[in-house]
Amino acid sequence: MFARTAWTVFRKDLTVEVRTRETLATTLFFALSAVIVFAVALVRDGRVVADAAAGILWVAIAFAGTLTLGRTFERERYTDTLRALLLAPAPRAAIYVGKLLAVVAVLLLTELMLVPLVALLFDAALLQRPGLLVALLVTGTIGFASVGTLFAAMLVRARSRDVLLPVLLYPITIPVIIAGVRGTAALAQLVPDEPMATFWVMLLAAFDTVFVTLALWTFDPLMTD
Amino acid sequence: MLQRSVPLLLVTTIAAFSVAPFLIHNAPYESTMGLVQKIFYFHAPAGIVMFLSAFVCGISSAIFLFRGRQGADRVAVAAAELTVLLGTIVLATGPLWARKAWGVWWQWDARLTSSLLLWMMFTACLLVRRYGGPGSDKLAAAVAIFGMFNVPFVYVSVNVWRTLHPKTTVVPMLGPGMREPFWFCILAFLSLYVLLLALRVRLAEQQATLDARYLELDDRASA
Amino acid sequence: MLKRVLRVLGLVLALTATSGIGAAAAQPSSPPSAAPPAATDGFVPVTDLPPVEQLPAAPLVLGAYAFIWVAVLVYVALLWRRLAAVQKDLDALTHTPPR
Numbered sequence: 001m002f003a004r005t006a007w008t009v010f011r012k013d014l015t016v017e018v019r020t021r022e023t024l025a026t027t028l029f030f031a032l033s034a035v036i037v038f039a040v041a042l043v044r045d046g047r048v049v050a051d052a053a054a055g056i057l058w059v060a061i062a063f064a065g066t067l068t069l070g071r072t073f074e075r076e077r078y079t080d081t082l083r084a085l086l087l088a089p090a091p092r093a094a095i096y097v098g099k100l101l102a103v104v105a106v107l108l109l110t111e112l113m114l115v116p117l118v119a120l121l122f123d124a125a126l127l128q129r130p131g132l133l134v135a136l137l138v139t140g141t142i143g144f145a146s147v148g149t150l151f152a153a154m155l156v157r158a159r160s161r162d163v164l165l166p167v168l169l170y171p172i173t174i175p176v177i178i179a180g181v182r183g184t185a186a187l188a189q190l191v192p193d194e195p196m197a198t199f200w201v202m203l204l205a206a207f208d209t210v211f212v213t214l215a216l217w218t219f220d221p222l223m224t225d
Numbered sequence: 226m227l228q229r230s231v232p233l234l235l236v237t238t239i240a241a242f243s244v245a246p247f248l249i250h251n252a253p254y255e256s257t258m259g260l261v262q263k264i265f266y267f268h269a270p271a272g273i274v275m276f277l278s279a280f281v282c283g284i285s286s287a288i289f290l291f292r293g294r295q296g297a298d299r300v301a302v303a304a305a306e307l308t309v310l311l312g313t314i315v316l317a318t319g320p321l322w323a324r325k326a327w328g329v330w331w332q333w334d335a336r337l338t339s340s341l342l343l344w345m346m347f348t349a350c351l352l353v354r355r356y357g358g359p360g361s362d363k364l365a366a367a368v369a370i371f372g373m374f375n376v377p378f379v380y381v382s383v384n385v386w387r388t389l390h391p392k393t394t395v396v397p398m399l400g401p402g403m404r405e406p407f408w409f410c411i412l413a414f415l416s417l418y419v420l421l422l423a424l425r426v427r428l429a430e431q432q433a434t435l436d437a438r439y440l441e442l443d444d445r446a447s448a
Numbered sequence: 449m450l451k452r453v454l455r456v457l458g459l460v461l462a463l464t465a466t467s468g469i470g471a472a473a474a475q476p477s478s479p480p481s482a483a484p485p486a487a488t489d490g491f492v493p494v495t496d497l498p499p500v501e502q503l504p505a506a507p508l509v510l511g512a513y514a515f516i517w518v519a520v521l522v523y524v525a526l527l528w529r530r531l532a533a534v535q536k537d538l539d540a541l542t543h544t545p546p547r
Contacts (some may be wrong), residue, residue, distance in 0.1 A: 246513075255491045258491070259505055260505035260506060260507055261509055262491060263509050264508070264509055264512040264513075265491075267512070267513065267516050268512070271516070308513075310519065310520075310523050313519055314516050314519050314520075315517070317512070317515045317519070318512040318515060318516060321508045321509075321511050321512045322508070322512065324508060325505050325508055397453075399491060400491065400543040404482060417520070421523070421524070421527070424527055424531070425527060427531065428530055428531050428534065429519055430525060431531065431534040431535065431538060433532055434538060435534055435537055435538050435541070438538065439540045439541070442541065
C-alpha cells in the first residue's frame with residue numbers, strides 16, 4: 001500500500017513533467033544562466049580559479065533544486081490538488097516519498113546534463129572517478145530534496161512562499177553543499193583524493209538517513225490542519 | 226513555575242551581572258592575546274547558552290508538533306528569539322576579538338561558520354513566524370527541529386572544511402584565576418537566559434489571552 | 449506590578465552596564481599575581497603586560513562589552529514595551545461592558 005501510493009504519486013508527477021517538460025527545460029536553462037554568471041565572476045585571464053568548477057556545479061544544483069521544488073508544488077497549488085492528494089485514503093508519508101522521488105528524478109536529469117557542461121566549460125576533470133561522483137550527486141540530491149520537499153509542501157499555503165523557501169532551505173542544507181563541493185573538488189584534483197570523497201559520501205548518506213526519517217516523522221502532523 | 230521564579234531570577238541576574246565586571250577586571254591577562262582575550266568571559270558563555278537555547282527551541286517545538294501543546298509553542302517562540310539575540314551577541318563580539326587575535330574581522334573557521342549558520346536557521350524560524358501567514362507556527366516548529374538535528378552535521382562538515390578557533394579543550398584547561406570568572410559568567414548568562422525566557426513566554430501568554438478575549442467579544446457581538 | 453519590576457530591572461541593568469563598561473575601560477596596572485602554568489594548547493595567564501599590547505585592544509574589549517549591554521537592554525526594552533501594550537489592550541477589553 002505504502003509503496004504503491006508512493007509509486008503512483010511519483011509516476012503522476014513524472015508524467016506531467018514528461019508531457020510538458022516545463023520544469024526540466026526551464027530549470028536547465030536557469031542552471032546554465034547561473035553557470036555563466038559564475039564564469040564571469042570566477043574566470044580570470046581566461047583561467048578558472050582552483051576548485052571553482054565544483055562550487056559552480058553545486059551552486060547551480062542548489063538553485064535549480066529550489067526552482068524545481070517551487071514549480072512542483074506551484075502546480076499543485078494552482079490546481080488546488082494538494083488538498084485532494086492529502087485527503088486521499090493513503091498514508092501521508094507515502095505521498096511525501098512519491099513527491100521526493102519525483103523531485104530527485106527531475107534534479108538528477110538536470111545534473112546529467114549539467115555535469116558534462118561544467119566539466120567542459122571549466123576544463124575540470126570531474127569524471128575521473130565516475131562512481132564516486134554519482135554517489136555524491138545522488139546522496140547530495142536526496143539530502144537537498146528531502147528537506148526541500150517537506151518545506152515546499154508546507155509553504156504551499158504560506159503567503160511569501162517564493163522568498164521563504166530559499167530562506168529556510170539554504171541554511172539547513174549547507175552541510176549538503178559543503179559535502180558536495182568539497183567531495184567534488186577532491187575528485188577533480190590531479191590525483192583524485194578517494195578517501196576524502198568517500199568521507200563526504202558517508203556524511204551525505206548519514207544526512208539523508210536522518211533527514212528523510214525526520215521528514216517522514218513530521219510530515220503527518222505538519223500537513224494536518 | 227517559570228513565571229513565579231521571575232523575581233528571584235531578576236535578583237540573581239542583576240547581582241551576577243553587577244559582580245561579573247569586577248571578576249573579569251581582576252582576572253589575569255592571557256599571555257599571547259593580552260587584554261583582548263577578556264572578551265572571552267562574555268563571548269563564550271553567550272555562545273554556550275545560545276546552543277542550549279537552540280536545543281530548548283527544538284525540543285519544545287517537537288512537543289508542540291507531536292502533542293499539540295500551545296504552551297510548548299510559546300516556549301519555542303521565546304527560545305528562538307533568544308537564540309537570535311545571543312547569536313547576535315556572539316557574532317558581534319567574536320570579530321572584535323578576532324581583529325586583534327588573528328588580524329582579521331572574520332575567518333571561515335568551523336566554530337564561526339556553525340554559529341553563523343545556527344543564527345541564520347533561527348532567524349529564518351522567526352521570519353517564517355512573522356511573514357508565513359496562517360499555519361506558520363507549525364512550519365517554524367519544523368524549522369527548529371530540523372535546525373536542531375542539523376547542528377552536528379553543520380559542525381562536522383565545517384570542521385573538516387576549516388578549523389582555526391581556540392579548541393573547546395581550552396575550557397577545562399583554563400588557568401586558575403581565569404576559570405572562576407568564566408564559570409561565574411556562564412551562570413550569569415544562564416540566569417539571564419531563564420529570566421528573559423520567562424518574560425518572553427509571559428508576553429506570548431498575554432497575547433494568547435488577548436486573542437481569546439477578542440474572539441469571545443466577536444462571538445458575543447455576532448450572537 | 450510587572451511593569452514596576454521591569455522598570456527596576458531596566459534601571460539596575462543600565463547602572464550595572466555603565467559600571468561594567470567603566471571597569472573594562474580602567475584596566476589596572478597591577479593585576480593579581482597568578483603563576484602562569486606551562487600550557488601550550490590553552491590560554492596562559494600572564495601578569496606583566498607590555499603597554500603597547502594594551503592600546504589597540506581596549507577599544508575592542510570596550511566595544512564588545514558595550515555591544516552586549518546595548519543588545520540585551522534593547523531587547524529588554526522592546527519586550528517591556530510589547531508587554532505593556534498587550535497589558536493595556538487586555539485591561540481595555542476587561543473594562544469594556546459586554547454589549
